[in-house]
Amino acid sequence: MQKIRRRFTKEYTDKEIIAFIEHSPPPVLDLFDNEILRIVKIVVDLEKRYGLSGGQGGFLAEVNRDFMLQLLTRDEMLRELCGAGIGSASANEIVDELCRLVHDPLRVNLQAYNHWK
Numbered sequence: 001m002q003k004i005r006r007r008f009t010k011e012y013t014d015k016e017i018i019a020f021i022e023h024s025p026p027p028v029l030d031l032f033d034n035e036i037l038r039i040v041k042i043v044v045d046l047e048k049r050y051g052l053s054g055g056q057g058g059f060l061a062e063v064n065r066d067f068m069l070q071l072l073t074r075d076e077m078l079r080e081l082c083g084a085g086i087g088s089a090s091a092n093e094i095v096d097e098l099c100r101l102v103h104d105p106l107r108v109n110l111q112a113y114n115h116w117k
Helices: 012-023 034-049 055-070 074-083 086-103 110-114
Strands: none
Touching: 034 055, 034 086, 055 074, 055 086, 074 086
């Protein structure tokens, strides 16, 4: 979020930035790196699909980042999500989805993701 956050003149919460991105017309979205936007959108979509709270969604973004940077294994990511109060069935589905996205090179550019942390 730091790269996105630098585009703003004052500090906003991650939720405010995501809301801005979701409700911005395409010309505004062109200001942002497409890979970073895609990653933010993945997290927002999962947050909505599984009814996660804002804190859980932010935590999911952090865990996803660490997993993509190979700082966490799949099992460690699953334990982290369950520890954040996400039910084990939902956590398993989320981890499966993230694993699918991470290993699909057309969907995720790890080089761009390194700048997001």
